[in-house]
Amino acid sequence: MGITERRIREKERKRSNMLDAAEFILLEKGLDHLSMENVAQKAEVSKGSLYQYFQNKNDLVLGICYRATHLLNESFKEVLESKRKGLMLVRELVERYLNYVKDHPQYYSSMKFFDNLNSSGIDSKSDYLELCTKNRQEGFRLMAEAIQRGIDDGSIKNDFPAEQLALLFWSTSHGIVTISYMHQNYEHFRLLEHVGMQENQLFNAYMHILGCGIAANS
Amino acid sequence: MGITERRIREKERKRSNMLDAAEFILLEKGLDHLSMENVAQKAEVSKGSLYQYFQNKNDLVLGICYRATHLLNESFKEVLESKRKGLMLVRELVERYLNYVKDHPQYYSSMKFFDNLNSSGIDSKSDYLELCTKNRQEGFRLMAEAIQRGIDDGSIKNDFPAEQLALLFWSTSHGIVTISYMHQNYEHFRLLEHVGMQENQLFNAYMHILGCGIAANS
Amino acid sequence: MGITERRIREKERKRSNMLDAAEFILLEKGLDHLSMENVAQKAEVSKGSLYQYFQNKNDLVLGICYRATHLLNESFKEVLESKRKGLMLVRELVERYLNYVKDHPQYYSSMKFFDNLNSSGIDSKSDYLELCTKNRQEGFRLMAEAIQRGIDDGSIKNDFPAEQLALLFWSTSHGIVTISYMHQNYEHFRLLEHVGMQENQLFNAYMHILGCGIAANS
Amino acid sequence: MGITERRIREKERKRSNMLDAAEFILLEKGLDHLSMENVAQKAEVSKGSLYQYFQNKNDLVLGICYRATHLLNESFKEVLESKRKGLMLVRELVERYLNYVKDHPQYYSSMKFFDNLNSSGIDSKSDYLELCTKNRQEGFRLMAEAIQRGIDDGSIKNDFPAEQLALLFWSTSHGIVTISYMHQNYEHFRLLEHVGMQENQLFNAYMHILGCGIAANS
DNA sequence: GATGAATGAGCATTCATTCAT
DNA sequence: AATGAATGAATGCTCATTCAT
Numbered sequence: 001m002g003i004t005e006r007r008i009r010e011k012e013r014k015r016s017n018m019l020d021a022a023e024f025i026l027l028e029k030g031l032d033h034l035s036m037e038n039v040a041q042k043a044e045v046s047k048g049s050l051y052q053y054f055q056n057k058n059d060l061v062l063g064i065c066y067r068a069t070h071l072l073n074e075s076f077k078e079v080l081e082s083k084r085k086g087l088m089l090v091r092e093l094v095e096r097y098l099n100y101v102k103d104h105p106q107y108y109s110s111m112k113f114f115d116n117l118n119s120s121g122i123d124s125k126s127d128y129l130e131l132c133t134k135n136r137q138e139g140f141r142l143m144a145e146a147i148q149r150g151i152d153d154g155s156i157k158n159d160f161p162a163e164q165l166a167l168l169f170w171s172t173s174h175g176i177v178t179i180s181y182m183h184q185n186y187e188h189f190r191l192l193e194h195v196g197m198q199e200n201q202l203f204n205a206y207m208h209i210l211g212c213g214i215a216a217n218s
Numbered sequence: 219m220g221i222t223e224r225r226i227r228e229k230e231r232k233r234s235n236m237l238d239a240a241e242f243i244l245l246e247k248g249l250d251h252l253s254m255e256n257v258a259q260k261a262e263v264s265k266g267s268l269y270q271y272f273q274n275k276n277d278l279v280l281g282i283c284y285r286a287t288h289l290l291n292e293s294f295k296e297v298l299e300s301k302r303k304g305l306m307l308v309r310e311l312v313e314r315y316l317n318y319v320k321d322h323p324q325y326y327s328s329m330k331f332f333d334n335l336n337s338s339g340i341d342s343k344s345d346y347l348e349l350c351t352k353n354r355q356e357g358f359r360l361m362a363e364a365i366q367r368g369i370d371d372g373s374i375k376n377d378f379p380a381e382q383l384a385l386l387f388w389s390t391s392h393g394i395v396t397i398s399y400m401h402q403n404y405e406h407f408r409l410l411e412h413v414g415m416q417e418n419q420l421f422n423a424y425m426h427i428l429g430c431g432i433a434a435n436s
Numbered sequence: 437m438g439i440t441e442r443r444i445r446e447k448e449r450k451r452s453n454m455l456d457a458a459e460f461i462l463l464e465k466g467l468d469h470l471s472m473e474n475v476a477q478k479a480e481v482s483k484g485s486l487y488q489y490f491q492n493k494n495d496l497v498l499g500i501c502y503r504a505t506h507l508l509n510e511s512f513k514e515v516l517e518s519k520r521k522g523l524m525l526v527r528e529l530v531e532r533y534l535n536y537v538k539d540h541p542q543y544y545s546s547m548k549f550f551d552n553l554n555s556s557g558i559d560s561k562s563d564y565l566e567l568c569t570k571n572r573q574e575g576f577r578l579m580a581e582a583i584q585r586g587i588d589d590g591s592i593k594n595d596f597p598a599e600q601l602a603l604l605f606w607s608t609s610h611g612i613v614t615i616s617y618m619h620q621n622y623e624h625f626r627l628l629e630h631v632g633m634q635e636n637q638l639f640n641a642y643m644h645i646l647g648c649g650i651a652a653n654s
Numbered sequence: 655m656g657i658t659e660r661r662i663r664e665k666e667r668k669r670s671n672m673l674d675a676a677e678f679i680l681l682e683k684g685l686d687h688l689s690m691e692n693v694a695q696k697a698e699v700s701k702g703s704l705y706q707y708f709q710n711k712n713d714l715v716l717g718i719c720y721r722a723t724h725l726l727n728e729s730f731k732e733v734l735e736s737k738r739k740g741l742m743l744v745r746e747l748v749e750r751y752l753n754y755v756k757d758h759p760q761y762y763s764s765m766k767f768f769d770n771l772n773s774s775g776i777d778s779k780s781d782y783l784e785l786c787t788k789n790r791q792e793g794f795r796l797m798a799e800a801i802q803r804g805i806d807d808g809s810i811k812n813d814f815p816a817e818q819l820a821l822l823f824w825s826t827s828h829g830i831v832t833i834s835y836m837h838q839n840y841e842h843f844r845l846l847e848h849v850g851m852q853e854n855q856l857f858n859a860y861m862h863i864l865g866c867g868i869a870a871n872s
Numbered sequence: 873g874a875t876g877a878a879t880g881a882g883c884a885t886t887c888a889t890t891c892a893t
Numbered sequence: 894a895a896t897g898a899a900t901g902a903a904t905g906c907t908c909a910t911t912c913a914t
Contacts, residue, residue, distance in 0.1 A: 011877090035904060046879045048907080057905065115400065140409070160423055163413040167397070168423055170409075175393025179385070182333065188351075191358070191388075195381040205378055205386050213427030254888060264896045266890085275888065472909060482875040484911085493909060551836065569842075576845065596859055599849040603833070604859050606845075611829025615821070618769065627794070627824075631817040641814055641822055645867030665898090690884060700900045702886080711884065879911080890900080 015053045018043045019063050026064065027106040031113060034061070055125055058117070062128035065114040068107030069135030072100055076142040086150020087215055091207050093146055094173045098203055101181050108181050143170055150214075157216045165214060176206050233271045236261045237281050244282060245324040249331060252279070273343055276335070280346035283332040286325030287353030290318055294360040304368020305433055309425050311364055312391045316421060319399050326399055358388055368432075375434045383432060394424050451489045454479045455499050462500060463542040467549060470497070491561055494553065498564035501550040504543030505571030508536055512578040522586020523651055527643050529582055530609045534639060537617050544617055576606055586650075593652045601650060612642050669707045672697045673717050680718065681760040685767060688715070709779055712771070716782035719768040722761030723789030726754055730796040740804020741869055745861050747800055748827045752857055755835050762835050797824055804868075811870045819868060830860050 021043035025034045036057055040047040054060040079092045101108045114132050144166035150156030156165070180199050182189040192199065239261035243252045254275055258265040272278040297310045319326045332350050362384035368374030374383070398417055400407040410417065457479035461470045472493055476483040490496040515528045537544045550568050580602035586592030592601070616635050618625040628635065675697035679688045690711055694701040708714040733746045755762045768786050798820035804810030810819070834853050836843040846853065 014877090036906080037904070047905090048880065049878055051906070052877065159426070161413070164415055164419075164423060165427075167409065167413045167415065167420065168427060171393040171397040171420075172390035172424070173393065174396060175389040175391065178392060179389040191385065194355075195379070195385050197382055197385065201382070202385060202389070205382055206390070208377070209383075209386060209431030210427055212431035213429070253886085255886095258897095265888090266896055267894080269889075270894070471907085473907095476876095483877095483909090484875055485873080487910075488873070573848075595862070597849070600851055600855070600859055601863075603845065603849050603851065603856060604863060607829040607833040607856070608826035608860070609829065610832060611825040611827065614828060615825040627821065631815070631821050633818055633821065637818070638821065638825075641818060642826070644813070645819075645822060645864055648867035649863030649865070668898090689882080691882085701884090702901065703899055705885070706898065875912105875914085877911105877913095880908100882907085883905105885905095886903085887901100890898105891896105892898095893896085 011053075014045075014049075015063075018045065018050060018053055018060070019067060022060055023064055023067075023106050026061075026109055031061070031109055036060070055127065058124045059126040059128055061110055061113050062117075062126050062132055064107070065110035065132045066128045066135065068104065068110050069114075069132055069139060071104070071107065072097070073135055073139050073142065075100060076139060080142060080145060085155035086146055086148070086153055087155035087211065089146035090143070090150060090156075090169060091211070093143055094169065094176070094207065095203065097173055097177055098180055098199070101177050102184055105181060105185050108177075140166060140170055154216055156214050159214075169210070172206070172210070176202065229271075232263070232267075233281075236263065236268060236271055236278070237285060240278055241282055241285075241324050244279075244327055249279070249327055254278075273345065276342045277344040277346055279328055279331050280335075280344050280350055282325070283328040283350045284346045284353065286322065286328050287350055287357060289322070289325065290315070291353055291357050291360065293318060294357060298360060298363060303373040304364055304366070304371050305373035305429065307364035308361070308368060308374075308387060309429070311361055312387065312394070312425065313421065315391055315395055316398055316417070319395050320402055323399065323403055326395075358384060361388055372434055374432050377432075387428070390424070390428070394420060447489075450481070450485075451499075454481065454486060454489055454496070455503060458496055459500055459503075459542050462497075462545055467497070467545055472496075491563065494560045495562035495564055497546055497549050498553075498562050498568055500543070501546040501568045502564045502571065504540065504546050505568055505575060507540070507543065508533070509571055509575050509578060511536060512575060516578060516581060521591035522582055522584070522589050523591035523647065525582035526579070526586060526592075526605060527647070529579055530605065530612070530643065531639065533609055533613055534616055534635070537613050538620055541617065541621055544613075576602060579606055590652055592650050595650075605646070608642070608646070612638065665707075668699075668703075669717075672699065672704060672707055672714070673721060676714055677718055677721075677760050680715075680763055685715070685763055690714075709781065712778045713780040713782055715764055715767050716771075716780050716786055718761070719764040719786045720782045720789065722758065722764050723768075723786055723793060725758070725761065726751070727789055727793050727796065729754060730793060734796060734799060739809035740800055740802070740807050741809035741865065743800035744797070744804060744810075744823060745865070747797055748823065748830070748861065749857065751827055751831055752834055752853070755831050756838055759835060759839050762831075794820060794824055808870055810868050813868075823864070826860070826864070830856065 018039065022034065022039045024042055025039055029038070036047055036050055039060065040050055043050075050060065054063060075096045076093055079089055079096060082089065082092075084092075114136075117129070144163045147156060147165045147169070148162035151158045151162055160168075179191065179202065183192050183199065192202065197205075236257065240252065240257045242260055243256050247256070254265050254268055257278065258268055261268075268278065272281060293314045294311055297307055297314060300307065300310075302310075332354075335347070362381045365374060365383045365387070366380035369376045369380055378386075397409065397420065401410050401417060410420065415423075454475065458470065458475045460478055461474055465474070472483050472486055475496065476486055479486075486496065490499060511532045512529055515525055515532060518525065518528075520528075550572075553565070580599045583592060583601045583605070584598035587594045587598055596604075615627065615638065619628050619635060628638065633641075672693065676688065676693045678696055679692050683692070690701055690704055693714065694704055697704075704714065708717060729750045730747055733743055733750060736743065736746075738746075768790075771783070798817045801810060801819045801823070802816035805812045805816055814822075833845065833856065837846050837853065846856065851859075
């Protein structure tokens with residue numbers, strides 16, 4: 001009851017503390033230099049304790065990815081609470097995505113890690129793996145929902161099924177976000193400057209072009 | 219001179235042999251399991267010899283990336299030799315990019331590696347780093363040239379400067395290619411199936427939508 | 437007192453439960469993979485509780501060994517209740533030993549553990565250590581008793597003192613039992629097949645040869 | 655040629671040095687406290703070097719076992735060069751075995767390790783594994799040969815096939831040797847004293863009894 | 873008494889890089 | 894130039910044991 005609940009809360013607090021530390025390391029040193037050792041130090045716990053809360057190193061990073069995807073989805077859900085036209089929702093979703101990566105570059109790292117995992121065969125167990133997958137699917141679903149609303153409310157052409165358009169936005173916005181991420185975090189990446197663009201100009205152009213392509217003629 | 223030249227050729231031959239081996243390992247085992255050890259074995263040279271031709275492991279992988287970017291650019295240049303409308307050239311460039319990733323997934327890996335490098339501060343030296351950067355810029359320039367031709371020949375609207383449009387295609391096509399790459403190489407990635415699309419349908423939708431956005435009204 | 441006694445009973449019940457769990461793990465996973473963790477899980481108690489009943493991991497395993505030696509001795513005692521000739525008793529003791537190892541391989545493991553302990557200096561304390569030693573001595577004594585009876589009833593030659601003959605049977609039967617144990621438990625151990633023998637043939641040959649050596653001429 | 659051969663010699667010298675160190679540790683601290691760390695220290699090489707000569711820790715210990723079994727077999731072979739009666743050869747083989755364990759207790763440990771390996775599934779690779787197995791078989795074969803000679807020269811009864819008798823001696827002498835080993839190495843093992851025997855008395859009794867059982871009546 | 877979270881020493885193994893030959 | 898043996902720091906992970914609650 002009270003005690004059990006407190007235990008659970010306490011446990012979650014500790015887990016959260018460890019994830020905080022891991023995020024910090026991820027942000028500061030990058031994935032390559034994130035070790036159980038320095039996470040433990042940062043979290044001020046023993047290395048063994050990490051393994052009480054996470055099955056292995058992968059699980060720990062996927063724990064961050066779970067946070068990452070969850071947070072992104074929450075942000076997306078807020079957008080979908082609006083009653084605006086679907087086309088506007090799509091625009092805002094992409095905008096949120098961009099801001100999210102700007103605010104939480106370490107989350108973007110963890111999502112890249114998740115994306116890369118599936119290749120190596122996923123030999124190690126992680127309870128977070130499935131959760132991350134679900135979150136990613138949910139994120140995609142939210143994008144599809146926005147588009148479907150756009151089709152329904154007439155703001156988006158119905159040349160393609162909503163889910164196919166969603167995939168298009170999903171993948172192309174990923175590309176835009178990647179550029180933005182590199183611009184933010186890699187000192188030597190100067191492509192935006194090279195073409196004389198600001199980030200928001202890139203975003204506007206993106207939405208303008210794709211908007212032309214999908215917007216229903218009024 | 220003849221001797222000097224022969225020496226240089228010989229050196230290039232060996233370097234090429236090593237890169238072949240490295241590519242093979244990259245393709246077969248992935249970046250995580252590419253070690254100087256197994257590259258040396260595959261190339262049938264000693265580990266020490268690798269260091270005669272490459273400054274360090276990063277340099278070796280960037281050597282692959284140099285090949286990768288060079289090959290892609292060559293493919294792009296072929297496209298630009300055509301006299302078709304700029305809009306068609308853009309379409310073909312993206313298509314080439316997609317096929318390229320399908321045919322040379324290990325090159326895509328090496329380019330991801332290059333993209334990720336700059337973050338950790340590039341602590342290790344690599345002569346290839348600059349070459350890769352130049353190649354990437356050249357690739358981008360080719361894209362911009364196609365678009366400029368499109369603007370010039372009236373097949374592409376001049377709402378945006380060519381370079382800005384180029385960046386748009388550069389980044390969004392990167393997203394499309396990423397989806398395609400994951401579909402090809404990651405067994406558990408089933409997003410395309412989920413939305414009931416083929417890869418070429420995704421490509422067509424992409425070109426259709428962006429085409430609508432940039433095509434000049436005839 | 438009633439209460440005190442109940443306490444003691446209760447304590448023994450729990451201790452027994454823990455030993456059951458430890459035996460199960462020992463049987464299923466072997467000594468190398470017996471950890472306080474999985475014993476606690478199997479016994480459905482906390483890890484800390486194990487330490488209330490056993491001083492350390494060694495003590496726990498020696499607790500199993502105590503059971504093991506006790507059970508073997510009980511089996512031996514049954515044999516000695518018979519009024520048959522001593523030579524027959526010896527034969528039966530060895531047979532019992534063989535069957536015992538077949539039926540309780542985990543007990544044999546615990547006895548090997550006990551045998552190996554003394555080497556490293558017995559750095560850790562264990563109350564069971566002495567008990568096991570006593571049990572082993574008792575087992576040996578029972579063997580000696582059977583032989584003494586054989587000498588007394590004329591079925592065994594008195595070339596050697598009973599205890600010396602006992603040691604001979606003790607050690608040689610250990611060797612036979614080891615072969616049998618390996619045959620039972622190690623898939624790749626094929627020595628018996630190699631010589632075209634069954635286990636009971638080995639036993640019979642053993643008893644035949646040693647029987648010839650010790651049997652009094654009738 | 656000369657150089658290649660020197661290289662090979664040198665390599666064998668280093669490998670031998672490492673095995674020496676490992677033997678030393680095995681003798682001094684026992685198998686449980688033999689770590690790659692302290693072997694490397696003792697051998698005055700780096701930990702990494704050990705892995706250049708041995709595939710893993712198992713392989714290292716099996717390397718000792720290979721030495722152990724080889725040495726034992728060499729000793730056995732010497733015995734078989736004699737022209738004495740087979741029965742005497744058998745006696746001497748067992749005696750050699752006893753002396754061997756007295757002189758090289760660490761070899762006995764390594765052989766126990768080898769015996770225990772097969773159980774855990776042999777998950778790790780070791781080139782020495784097969785060599786050890788072959789050596790063990792060879793040792794057994796030598797025992798069988800001595801017995802066969804005894805049968806042929808009439809010193810041993812032909813109640814049983816030579817190989818079956820060999821197995822009997824193999825296993826029972828193993829038991830004798832174990833007692834002897836424990837007596838030598840375990841301070842608290844006082845069974846021999848308890849029965850008032852010397853080691854060689856145990857051996858003599860063993861040979862006397864089994865001798866009676868197998869010796870042909872003259 | 874019971875719990876189980878926390879500890880932290882301990883260990884096998886990998887691998888980029890160096891350098892004597 | 895080529896070799897490949899040697900290095901040793903780095904790292905993920907285990908597990909017996911302790912102790913605050």
